[in-house]
Amino acid sequence: MTAERHILDSLSSGLLVLDGANRVSFLNRVLAEMLHATPEEWVGRDAEELAVVMARFAQPLAAPRFAWPDSFGSRDIEWRDAETLRYFREDSAPLVAEGSRAAGNGRVIAYHDVSHEKAVDRMKSEFISVASHELRTPMTSIKGSVDLILSGFAGETSPEMQELLEIAQKSCDRLVRLVNDILDLSKIEAGQLKLNLERLDVTEIAVRAICAVKPLADKSNVRLRVDRPQPLPIVEADPDRIEQAITNLLSNAVKFSPPKGDVVVELSSDENWVQCAVSDQGVGIAEKDLHRIFGKFQQLSEGRRRGGTGLGLAITRGLIDEHRGSIWVESRVGVGTKFIFRLPVAVPPTTGAPELAGKVAKP
Amino acid sequence: MKLTRVMVVEDDTDIQKVIRMSLKMRGVGEIVVVDSGTECIERLARFTPDVILLDVMMPHVDGYETCRRIKQNPATREIPVVFLTARVQKADRERGMKLGALGYLTKPFDPMTLHDQILALFPEASGRKEEKGTSAKQ
Numbered sequence: 001m002t003a004e005r006h007i008l009d010s011l012s013s014g015l016l017v018l019d020g021a022n023r024v025s026f027l028n029r030v031l032a033e034m035l036h037a038t039p040e041e042w043v044g045r046d047a048e049e050l051a052v053v054m055a056r057f058a059q060p061l062a063a064p065r066f067a068w069p070d071s072f073g074s075r076d077i078e079w080r081d082a083e084t085l086r087y088f089r090e091d092s093a094p095l096v097a098e099g100s101r102a103a104g105n106g107r108v109i110a111y112h113d114v115s116h117e118k119a120v121d122r123m124k125s126e127f128i129s130v131a132s133h134e135l136r137t138p139m140t141s142i143k144g145s146v147d148l149i150l151s152g153f154a155g156e157t158s159p160e161m162q163e164l165l166e167i168a169q170k171s172c173d174r175l176v177r178l179v180n181d182i183l184d185l186s187k188i189e190a191g192q193l194k195l196n197l198e199r200l201d202v203t204e205i206a207v208r209a210i211c212a213v214k215p216l217a218d219k220s221n222v223r224l225r226v227d228r229p230q231p232l233p234i235v236e237a238d239p240d241r242i243e244q245a246i247t248n249l250l251s252n253a254v255k256f257s258p259p260k261g262d263v264v265v266e267l268s269s270d271e272n273w274v275q276c277a278v279s280d281q282g283v284g285i286a287e288k289d290l291h292r293i294f295g296k297f298q299q300l301s302e303g304r305r306r307g308g309t310g311l312g313l314a315i316t317r318g319l320i321d322e323h324r325g326s327i328w329v330e331s332r333v334g335v336g337t338k339f340i341f342r343l344p345v346a347v348p349p350t351t352g353a354p355e356l357a358g359k360v361a362k363p
Numbered sequence: 364m365k366l367t368r369v370m371v372v373e374d375d376t377d378i379q380k381v382i383r384m385s386l387k388m389r390g391v392g393e394i395v396v397v398d399s400g401t402e403c404i405e406r407l408a409r410f411t412p413d414v415i416l417l418d419v420m421m422p423h424v425d426g427y428e429t430c431r432r433i434k435q436n437p438a439t440r441e442i443p444v445v446f447l448t449a450r451v452q453k454a455d456r457e458r459g460m461k462l463g464a465l466g467y468l469t470k471p472f473d474p475m476t477l478h479d480q481i482l483a484l485f486p487e488a489s490g491r492k493e494e495k496g497t498s499a500k501q
Contacts, residue, residue, distance in 0.1 A: 129452065133420060136449035137375055140471040144381030147474050153388050176471055183451070194453065 014088070014111035017095065020104045022047045031111060034079070057081055076114060076191065087118045121190040128186040135179050143172045174309070181311035184244075185296065188318035195238040195322060199346055202274050203228055205239055206265045209246035213254060221259040224250070228267040235274050236346040237323050245319045248312040249278040249339045255308070256282030256337070272345055279338035285331040293329055316341075364487055366478065368393040370412040372403045372429065373447070374421045378470075382416065382447070385474035400424030404432055407439045414465070414481060419448040419455070427462060434463040445481055447472065 008015055014031030018024060024042045032039045035053060042050060058077045073092045078085065088111045097105040146169045148154060150162070157165065187193045203226070210224050217224050246265070253263040261281040268275045285293060292298045294317045297310040320327045320341045331337040369391050373379045379396050386394055395410055397403050401424050403415065415433065419426035426446060433439045443465040448455070456467045466484035468477075 132451070133449045136451075136470045137378070140449070141375070141377035141381060143471040144378070144385065144474045148381065148384055148388070151388070151475055153384060172471075180451070 013113070016050075016109040016111075017106060018047050018109070019106040022106075024050055025106065034081070034111070076118075086113060086115045088112060089114045121192075125186050125190040125192055128183060132179050132183045136176075139172060139176060139179070143169070143176070146172065178309045178311070181309045181315060184315050185311055185318065188315065188322065193241075193318075193322055195241060197236050198239055199234045199236055200239055200242075201232055202235060202237075202242065202276055202343065203232055203267055205237075205242045206246055206267060206276065209243050209250055210265065212243070212247050213250040216251060217254045217263065220254055220257065222254045222257045223260070223262050224254075224265075225262070226265045226267065230269070232267055232269050232274050233271075233345045235323075235343045237343055241319045242323070242343070245316045245341065246276065246278065248316045252308070252312060252339075253278050253280035253282070253337070256280055258282065269345070273342040274345060275340060275342045277338050277340040279336060281336040284333040284335055284337055285329070286333055290329060290331060294327070364482060364485060366391050366413050366482060368410070368412040369395070370403065370406065370410065370415045371396045372398075372400065372415060372421070372426070373418045374398045375418075378418075381474055382477070385477045388474075389478035391478065400426065400429030400432075403429055404439075407433065407436075407442070412442060414443045414445055416447045416481070417444055417464075419446060419450050419459070427458060430459070430462040430464055443485070445484060 008026070009029040011028060011030060014034055015026070015028040016024065016031055017026035024045050024047060027039045027042045029039060032042065034057070035042075057079050073090075075090055077088050077090050079088050090109060090111055092107055092109045095105040095108050146165050149157065150165050150169060184193075206226050210226060214224060250263060250265070257263055257280045263278065263280050266275075266277040266279070268277075294313045296314045298314075316339075317327050320343070323343050325341055325343040327339065327341040329337065329339050366386070366389075369386055371379060371382050371386075371394060373382060373396065376398075379398070383394050383396060393412075395406060395412065397406055398421075400421055403417070404424075407415075417426045417429060421429075424432075426448065430444050430446070433442060433444060440463075444463070445466045445468060446459045446464050447468045447470065448459075449470040451469045459467045466481070468480060472480075
């Protein structure tokens with residue numbers, strides 16, 4: 001046995017190497033033990049044969065996958081062996097041969113045990129869910145009482161009292177938004193967001209989002225409109241979550257727009273993507289701040305002043321990522337900002353639905 | 364349509380008061396407040412409300428179990444149940460609706476519109492044939 005073999009067998013992760021003809025050229029001891037086999041039993045056999053055996057353990061979350069559309073792939077799989085359930089992160093990359101990574105060289109796939117991280121994520125998520133409930137109970141009493149006093153139900157209030165109560169009301173509403181956002185973000189980060197996927201036209205969702213934001217726009221004297229030069233191809237997405245993403249972008253755009261400014265939702269597409277861009281004519285974002293705009297609690301001072309929670313863009317990015325889309329921002333100080341996201345066009349129904357991450361729940 | 368008799372099942376006394384005032388403000392004449400699922404079931408033998416506003420997180424018998432018992436009993440199964448709860452996750456809402464609730468409203472709620480939101484859940488009030496759960500708007 002070579003020294004390299006000893007090293008690779010000593011790893012705590014499972015390791016699999018496939019050659020250019022998709023045959024097993026190497027399998028380390030950890031992975032062999034996961035399969036109740038020896039490495040020798042598998043070397044030289046077809047990867048498809050191995051996939052069938054692995055799928056017995058890896059169901060139901062996701063069967064192992066040895067090829068990705070991209071060069072590199074990573075995802076979490078559930079590994080059930082008798083009564084034991086573990087989680088593995090399956091990382092796949094083209095094999096380096098003669099100094100280059102090429103698809104024809106084969107692939108190297110590693111299986112890292114992430115059961116502990118999953119357990120911690122679950123605990124964190126449960127804690128946030130309980131904390132969210134516990135916070136909502138006193139907030140209900142505070143908000144309810146303040147709203148009732150402001151309505152005049154409990155008698156007349158002086159202008160000073162009115163002003164102070166309005167401050168309390170506004171702060172309470174902000175606290176509610178913050179709790180909602182923290183709950184959403186924790187679910188996204190723990191990979192526990194369940195998407196109810198539907199085949200849909202993003203135009204309808206954009207119109208719904210515009211209706212939701214219209215009262216805020218009217219109050220700020222900002223005009224909203226949708227530009228869609230051509231009909232869009234269908235995407236497979238969760239309508240509520242995409243509406244949430246567009247609403248977040250629109251609310252931000254309205255908040256940062258000057259009076260009589262225009263906020264525009266531009267919808268476009270090509271054969272692979274549906275693109276949605278939300279642009280405003282607001283103050284813009286300095287180039288030095290652009291890199292942190294999607295971070296948590298990374299509000300620029302203007303955002304804080306306007307009552308944001310500092311989590312909206314982090315949530316929006318998380319929601320788009322969950323749909324295997326991408327999001328970015330373009331901005332010029334004094335001219336305006338444009339947030340753009342893309343969602344993959346759905347595969348026609350006859351050829352099967354696109355395979356999203358294993359955490360996706362069908363309705 | 365008008366709400367005249369409402370049963371509130373809520374274990375937090377401050378929230379009980381806010382709900383009571385909110386409904387009273389909108390002219391609901393008879394408001395019975397109980398603080399547990401068990402008491403709710405007992406009182407339903409003597410009081411038939413237009414709607415039951417039901418919290419979920421309560422000690423001993425929670426709101427889901429209370430709803431299940433209400434819907435299991437032929438004498439009470441026709442009484443509309445609306446959850447009013449701090450449990451805001453989609454799975455919680457689906458669980459509540461599957462138990463036969465008329466609607467699912469979340470806390471914190473707006474006391475100025477609570478009455479109208481409950482009313483809007485009734486098919487006869489909105490002209491809809493089938494009702495779905497909804498959230499209280501902030």
